[in-house]
Amino acid sequence: MLEQILSLSFISSILRLSTPLLFVGMAAVIGAKANVLCIAYESMMLCAALGGVLGSAFSQNLIVGMLCGILCGCIIAIIFGYFVLFLDTPPLLAGLALNTLGTGATLFLVYLTTGMKQDTSKLLSLKFPRVDIPIIKDIPVVGEILSGHNVLVYLALLSVVFVWFLLNKTTLGLRIKAVGVNKSAAASVGINVKKTQLYALLISGVLASFGGMFLSMAYLPYFTANMTAGRGFIAIAAQNLGQGSPILTMLFSMLFGSVMAVGNIAQSFRLPSQFAAMLPYLFTIIGCLFRGVQTKSKLERGKNDKPKSLSFKS
Secondary structure, three states: OHHHHOOHHHHHHHHHHHHHHHHHHHHHHHHHHOOOOOOOHHHHHHHHHHHHHHHHHHHOOHHHHHHHHHHHHHHHHHHHHHHHHHOOOOHHHHHHHHHHHHHHHHHHHHHHHHOOOOEOOOOOOOOOOEEOOOOHHHOOOHHHHHOOEEHHHHHHHHHHHHHHHHHHHOHHHHHHHHHHHOHHHHHHOOOOHHHHHHHHHHHHHHHHHHHHHHHHHHHOOOOEOOOOOOHHHHHHHHHHHOOOOHHHHHHHHHHHHHHHHHHHHHHHOOOOHHHHHHHHHHHHHHHHHHHHHHHHHHHHHHHHOOOOOOOOOO
């Protein structure tokens, strides 16, 4: 088992398994910067995964399928934004409702379109292509690790750069951060708070949609019931551990991806499949525990660092 973990193929598998976490982690970073507590990424991923499959299957065009997937994910983001931003619905309640809706609605659509109850394997849907990087593919070791992945793997890595650039180098990004820090102060200088937060949710919806489409149009060639398997929540945990930093969120996403890769190897050694499925969530809990202890220690240090009031004896 250790020999497989130290192999080049294991490192390559980490990139693949981290891809949906990277997309949703970047979506969560933007949502957190806009001060929008969104847990509906599972629903966005599921709807985009099915939308991409159905769009590509019925049109036999990959671009059409991709646009259908993005549209489905963004519809969930808009619904969430409307209820939370304009109707003042508690975000946790709205997110749970949409995640439940996404699970049931996708299965219902699968049954309507294919007559099957679990997957779309009957449909001839399209997949995103694999890419061999020129020059790099011929380099020993490096080429085996970095080249030959699905195009969405590279797009996920580029999304980290995109989110960093958006938040730090664009007017919209600065407005998103201003709204996240202080809504009243942002509104006082003419920023439309709700409009900015809705833009942030739409961008998050696009990113989460690519994470969903990777599962059904790259990792697997079809949609299957509840195929996200909690990846949206794991990506939120990665963002939380990364404290809103795109780079740190990427590192924690890859850490969780490596745990998933270890779980896959464990299955090949006849360990229970439940053990492999448990590992990512176990490490998520450990990570959240570490983050909670770290935050508590910072608060305690802050209290101790406060200047004590001076008392004068008469």
